[in-house]
Amino acid sequence: MKNLTRPLPPLKSVRLLDQLRERIRYLHYTISTEQTYVYWVKGFIRFHGLRHPAEMGRAEIEAFLSWLANERRVAVSTHKQELSALLFLYGKVLGVDLPWMNDIGRPRTKRRLPVVLTPDEVARLLCLMAGEHRLLAQLLYGTGMRINEGLQLRVKDIDFERRTVIVREGKGGKDRAVMLPESLIRPLREQLARARVLWADDCRCGRAGVEMPDALARKYPRAGTSWAWFWVFPQADVSVDPRSGVVRRHHLYDQTFQRAFKRAVTCTGLTKLATPHTLRHSFATALLQSGYDIRTVQELLGHADVATTMIYTHVLKVGGGGVRSPMDALPAPGLSP
Template sequence: MPQSLFLTYISEFMITRRYAKRTIETYIYWIKKYILFHNKKHPSELGNQEVEYFLTYLSSHSNVAPGTQAIALNALVFLYKEIIQAPLSLNLDFNKSSRQAKLPTVLIPEEVTALLNAVTAQYSLMTKLMYGSGLRLMETLRMRIQDIDFDYLCLLVWQSKSNKNRRVTLAKELVEPLKQQLTVCKQFYELDIKNKDYQGVWLPHALAKKYPTAAKEFGWHYLFPSSRLSRDPHANNVTRRHHIDERSLQRAVKRAAKRAGIHKSVSCHTLRHSFATHLLQRGCDIRTVQEQLGHVDIRTTQIYTHVIQAGANGVRSPLSDL
């Protein structure tokens, strides 16, 4: 179904202001939902009350998670501030979602071993980094060559969730595989740099402006480059080499879990959950785990303490004493 002219305008507005592709897609999704909820009325004809009705509906009828409702609110705040130019009230009155967050799925060490052994060679290093360093999916794929610090065995993660920067541990077992991956990156780089149409790797706008030659420097290129060149819609369709598509890695992990005979619901994020839980089981301080994961709030990290407790809330079943 073709996108309306209004939604197309919003997309182009966000592209010219350098919003991330994922943010654009998410905001367009919720703005479209909002318009359809109000029988395709133009948002300029709607306001605070209609936004409150929509957000209350998401909580009361769709039973969305608090984080999902917050994303929908952010999209509508953007819509009215930047597009309609009639900012919403700071005191919106709507039913806030109270749905409990699910406990994370965690693999035991034997399951992690089986999963990593079942992953195809192309995705092996990526999955080992997600488990070995507690990286999110997109943090792994957006890793740049210069973000690896072999001397101090760490990785630098820039502008991740909540715009936080952090250092995470790097398993010494991954040093050689990473150096082999750098050889692959160098081959792509030498091929690309000879291409007269190649405009270098994508950089955030501020960096591209501050360092105009950085886009063609080897260190700024992605650690896991795509196998093909592509056009960058954010920069007049110039030729670049992006990182691999996240869906291919997600599918690879799902297939590996099936081959390994793991019957839990496994995703890329499961490896991050397992990393945190296994650190705590080994006696690592929860503040250290919080720093490794890049959590703003310690309460987010504390969810892993529930996973490692013996039974529910540490209660021993009476059946165990029979």
């Protein structure tokens, strides 16, 4: 069988980390993946006294991964991130085949029950948030979107007539459609009115348009400055694009929203370790509790495998809809059975 994999083009950069960034961008990885891979490759190099990775091999990689697991005691997901970063570095940047990588022990992911908020807890939490942060939290809970999917919404992705929100390039690069909560139609129209003021200001000042996916900026040069492609949740200030160096308006930063969400959780007095992603878990659990079938919830969440969605059925079994504890069937103290 012929190998149909296209060879990667020669790298133009000279420095290793620049080569890493160049290859990541050529393969259209996200900026967050680029930052993560660069961080871990830097850590690997520093751990071995600034030696070049081309001079190192299996022993050095195993030593670093062992240090992370035993000394730093990093989480399984972090361990896998580092392993993926090194696989990318050696395979895609240095062009080194590492067949022995399959022999390296990979940490097993433990199945954890997600943190889920009750409708009352969600309502209390939302009351302590304000402005666009509150609206974004409402949208995440009302649609089940991931935080980045909500932040990256464009004006064209909201269909008020059909009560639909189109999620573009979700996890796995897939598009999907979710419901637009009727209670959020008016707040979203008001949010778009505020966003349009910023868009008009950018047009008046002749600023570069918003970031466009892949090569659309070259194919449609004016699309980035159009209202249809503008962010639903734009950042109040313009910033420098970390990849192109162009000054433009980015969407709301995830760190800003996460801090606002954390403050609200603290103020509610909740002991649950809730994060913005908890709203997605709460959305799925609420739908299942309302009687919607598992396949419908799977499609709304954008899960590739229904087994991933099934975790929420375990939450329901543990909660109020599960088996009655025998403790509750015991007679009261002092009473005869």
